[in-house]
Amino acid sequence: xxxxxxxxxxxxxxxxxxxxxxxxxxxxxxxxxxxxxxxxxxxxxxxxxxxxxxxxxxxxxxxxxxxxxxxxxxxxxxxxxxxxxxxxxxxxxxxxxxxxxxxxxxxxxxxxx
Numbered sequence: 001x002x003x004x005x006x007x008x009x010x011x012x013x014x015x016x017x018x019x020x021x022x023x024x025x026x027x028x029x030x031x032x033x034x035x036x037x038x039x040x041x042x043x044x045x046x047x048x049x050x051x052x053x054x055x056x057x058x059x060x061x062x063x064x065x066x067x068x069x070x071x072x073x074x075x076x077x078x079x080x081x082x083x084x085x086x087x088x089x090x091x092x093x094x095x096x097x098x099x100x101x102x103x104x105x106x107x108x109x110x111x112x113x
Contacts, residue, residue: 006110014110015097018071025069032062071106078108 002024005017039054067073075096082093092111100107 007107009097009100014112015100015107016094016110017100018106018108020069020071020104028065028069032058032065035061070103071101072103074106075101 002018002020005019007015007017009015035058036055039058042049042054075098078093078096079098082095085091085093094109094111096109097107
């Protein structure tokens with residue numbers, strides 16, 4: 001779904017730049033429509049599958065995957081998680097750079113391991 005590049009900011013620090021695959025959102029939406037169609041048909045025509053409630057499962061999956069491909073959401077989660085553990089020396093969260101991030105690009109501190 002994405003590719004990570006190592007870069008350097010103008011002021012010096014190395015960063016990891018996560019770039020979303022072009023048009024992945026369109027591809028995912030097409031896949032979701034196919035999955036919804038199949039889930040509805042399974043629910044209609046295979047009585048033994050009804051307890052699994054595939055349409056609801058697919059709807060929940062859709063909510064999850066659409067959040068996953070929104071790097072603004074990932075940026076928010078990183079900064080929130082970092083603030084929750086800022087006083088815990090056992091947890092380190094890379095700095096995320098909002099000014100170099102967007103819905104399809106996430107720029108964060110590069111950590112070499």
